[in-house]
Amino acid sequence: MDPAAAAADLFRRTFGAEPRHIAIAPGRVNLIGEHTDYSLLPVLPFAIDRATAVAIGPSDGPSVRAVSDAFPSPAHFPLDAVPATLAEPWHRYLAAARSALADRLPAEGACLAIASDLPAASGLSSSSALTVALLLAFDALWSLRLSRDDLVGLAAHAERLAGAETGGMDQRVIAFARPAHLLRIDFLPPAMTHLAVPGAWAFVVASSGQPAPKGGTARAAYNERVVATRIAAALLADLLGVDPLEAPVLGAIAAIDAAPLLVDELPARISARNAAAAAGIPLEPLVTLSAGAFDPDLPLPVRAFARHVLSEAERVDLACAAVTAGDLAALGELMAASHASLRDDYRCSTPALDALAKAMTNAGAAGARLTGAGFGGFAIAVCERGRERPVIDAAVAAAGGPAFTVTPSAGARLA
Numbered sequence: 001m002d003p004a005a006a007a008a009d010l011f012r013r014t015f016g017a018e019p020r021h022i023a024i025a026p027g028r029v030n031l032i033g034e035h036t037d038y039s040l041l042p043v044l045p046f047a048i049d050r051a052t053a054v055a056i057g058p059s060d061g062p063s064v065r066a067v068s069d070a071f072p073s074p075a076h077f078p079l080d081a082v083p084a085t086l087a088e089p090w091h092r093y094l095a096a097a098r099s100a101l102a103d104r105l106p107a108e109g110a111c112l113a114i115a116s117d118l119p120a121a122s123g124l125s126s127s128s129a130l131t132v133a134l135l136l137a138f139d140a141l142w143s144l145r146l147s148r149d150d151l152v153g154l155a156a157h158a159e160r161l162a163g164a165e166t167g168g169m170d171q172r173v174i175a176f177a178r179p180a181h182l183l184r185i186d187f188l189p190p191a192m193t194h195l196a197v198p199g200a201w202a203f204v205v206a207s208s209g210q211p212a213p214k215g216g217t218a219r220a221a222y223n224e225r226v227v228a229t230r231i232a233a234a235l236l237a238d239l240l241g242v243d244p245l246e247a248p249v250l251g252a253i254a255a256i257d258a259a260p261l262l263v264d265e266l267p268a269r270i271s272a273r274n275a276a277a278a279a280g281i282p283l284e285p286l287v288t289l290s291a292g293a294f295d296p297d298l299p300l301p302v303r304a305f306a307r308h309v310l311s312e313a314e315r316v317d318l319a320c321a322a323v324t325a326g327d328l329a330a331l332g333e334l335m336a337a338s339h340a341s342l343r344d345d346y347r348c349s350t351p352a353l354d355a356l357a358k359a360m361t362n363a364g365a366a367g368a369r370l371t372g373a374g375f376g377g378f379a380i381a382v383c384e385r386g387r388e389r390p391v392i393d394a395a396v397a398a399a400g401g402p403a404f405t406v407t408p409s410a411g412a413r414l415a
């Protein structure tokens with residue numbers, strides 16, 4: 001059963017009524033441009049044909065009641081006060097979506113039923129899909145008249161409330177994707193470009209067999225990279241004679257020709273505290289994260305991280321040109337280079353992801369790489385249409401699956 005039908009069915013069984021609306025938000029894969037978004041450098045993701053659906057209707061009182069097909073405990077809390085402890089991780093996203101709407105809440109509550117065919121903790125953005133679907137459902141039920149930009153901003157805010165420090169890619173592609181297109185997202189200045197996918201290309205995604213949870217050690221590793229890239233930006237700005245406080249992100253200086261050349265002059269490792277002192281700036285903009293404070297004395301490998309981010313941004317430009325030219329071999333090479341850079345410089349791959357990308361390439365994919373934050377999760381491969389089967393089989397043999405084709409699909413919508 002597709003997620004929209006499953007959510008409607010669950011709603012009827014749980015609440016004994018027809019849902020008023022069904023909101024659908026797809027997952028996403030990132031084709032290339034990994035760990036660039038929080039440096040305000042471009043990404044090239046697409047929405048996939050797997051989604052989370054939220055069926056919604058009014059409730060008798062001012063409370064939120066929700067059930068999910070994937071998790072046993074229902075959520076039930078008053079509309080005006082979210083309890084401090086919530087039983088399951090998805091309750092946090094629900095509470096956060098409701099909190100993000102704090103100044104727009106009506107008096108009336110809501111009943112929700114959630115169904116999804118997106119694997120969780122996979123790097124396919126199941127949590128952003130859930131958050132966007134929840135907001136879209138609340139928007140429909142309560143006539144909030146949210147624009148797509150509102151939806152993106154509120155979803156990002158909600159995810160930060162739920163504790164995940166992320167860049168701006170996931171919510172934006174989930175909100176704005178079009179069928180059969182990739183979405184190039186630029187952040188500085190903001191822009192979106194829909195790129196048609198050549199009809200002869202196919203995409204396969206495969207699990208590495210290791211989960212990629214957004215919490216715990218993966219969150220700490222992600223935050224280290226957020227801070228390290230800010231440090232690199234501040235030090236490079238200082239070397240370039242640009243005010244490091246203008247914007248301590250690599251995107252603010254990447255266009256300066258000399259910037260990539262100066263990366264080798266960055267220290268191999270430096271802490272935020274020492275970097276702030278060296279650049280003559282306050283520590284705070286380097287280490288302030290919405291998900292909490294960062295240890296300012298932890299030495300971070302800023303040179304290798306900056307090398308990845310700046311080279312990856314260039315690969316996004318080249319990948320867009322390859323897509324436009326229909327050059328599958330060129331795209332494949334860029335994906336292989338991206339994976340190598342994530343493995344060697346950004347250090348967010350795992351042996352299982354390396355083996356998986358290699359197995360898919362050996363089985364005939366033009367290129368393969370980890371997708372999403374890494375530290376586990378999924379890899380993506382691109383191949384000629386009709387050649388998907390051996391790539392899927394090789395992925396399952398290498399890492400145990402699941403592995404399946406994904407099709408560039410529409411963004412979030414009401415059923």
Ligand code: GLA
Nearest residue numbers: 034035166167168169372373
């Ligand atoms: C996670 C984040 C994104 C992005 C990727 C890495 O998926 O949610 O914003 O930073 O990691 O490219």
